[in-house]
Amino acid sequence: MKINGQKNIKIAVQQKGRLNEKSLELLEQAGLDFESYKRKLYTRCRNFPLDILYVRDDDIPEYVADGIVDVGIVGEDVIYEQQVKVKQLAPLNFSYCSLNIACPSGFKIKKPTDLNGLKIATSYVNCLRKYLQKNKVKAEIIELSGSVEVAPSLDVADCICDVISTGGTMRINDLAPVFKLFDSQAVLIADPKSLKTKWKQEIIERLTMRIKSLVQARKTKYVMLNAPRQAVDKIIAMIPGVDSPTIVPLAKSDMVAVHSVVEEEIFWEVIENLKKAGATGILVSPIEKMII
Numbered sequence: 001m002k003i004n005g006q007k008n009i010k011i012a013v014q015q016k017g018r019l020n021e022k023s024l025e026l027l028e029q030a031g032l033d034f035e036s037y038k039r040k041l042y043t044r045c046r047n048f049p050l051d052i053l054y055v056r057d058d059d060i061p062e063y064v065a066d067g068i069v070d071v072g073i074v075g076e077d078v079i080y081e082q083q084v085k086v087k088q089l090a091p092l093n094f095s096y097c098s099l100n101i102a103c104p105s106g107f108k109i110k111k112p113t114d115l116n117g118l119k120i121a122t123s124y125v126n127c128l129r130k131y132l133q134k135n136k137v138k139a140e141i142i143e144l145s146g147s148v149e150v151a152p153s154l155d156v157a158d159c160i161c162d163v164i165s166t167g168g169t170m171r172i173n174d175l176a177p178v179f180k181l182f183d184s185q186a187v188l189i190a191d192p193k194s195l196k197t198k199w200k201q202e203i204i205e206r207l208t209m210r211i212k213s214l215v216q217a218r219k220t221k222y223v224m225l226n227a228p229r230q231a232v233d234k235i236i237a238m239i240p241g242v243d244s245p246t247i248v249p250l251a252k253s254d255m256v257a258v259h260s261v262v263e264e265e266i267f268w269e270v271i272e273n274l275k276k277a278g279a280t281g282i283l284v285s286p287i288e289k290m291i292i
Contacts, residue, residue: 015054100177121151122161
């Protein structure tokens, strides 16, 4: 599609569901100006060569693989189940879940072969079949499209294979996960053919850079602190930043200011160690965008 002679690429996002809100929020924070239509299937960015299509989550990988759209935002679990050829461009660090085999809490399941002869209900037929074959398990797969967790209580199946995010639904239905097949999160994917078309590739790379900068920023904090000059080497060794920390002399000759970034995952451990090493006046700020 073209706007004033400018060619556009197309992205598919979930029309409704757990991925929709965070996907649109991500695109907006990447500087894209568009209207989020609740009942329409398509909208256009005003300030970037991108058209947004709202489709069913399960359709996104195939839309991308078939070239109907150039890029998409979807959960890894859907990609694995659809078994289509797409290029993963970036993990997005939201919509975390895992695909698990879960059984009623009274079941004594310790190893995969204990599933032999059982009925397992799932909407992830391909993923489950691959797991069973890998572990040489002969179990019957019962394909269900929804409400998989109630299958054991209705005597439709002995166990289930389904995604778990918080585990609340499993506990309500007296189910306990016994084997994890894989972890999943939302990812940005692309059609390999689009990446071989120069003008599309250039736009996709621009979009990917914006999204990666947001994801990286959410994973880090900007830290500023004062430290005794003699403790600088020790403090620098404690800060696993993106690059060498910035050291700024202060009015007091025996003190310096240290500026760096710290990953969110290890943030509190680092801060505690810095205080023990003599750091004072520690100021922590969120990072809006981070381009590496």
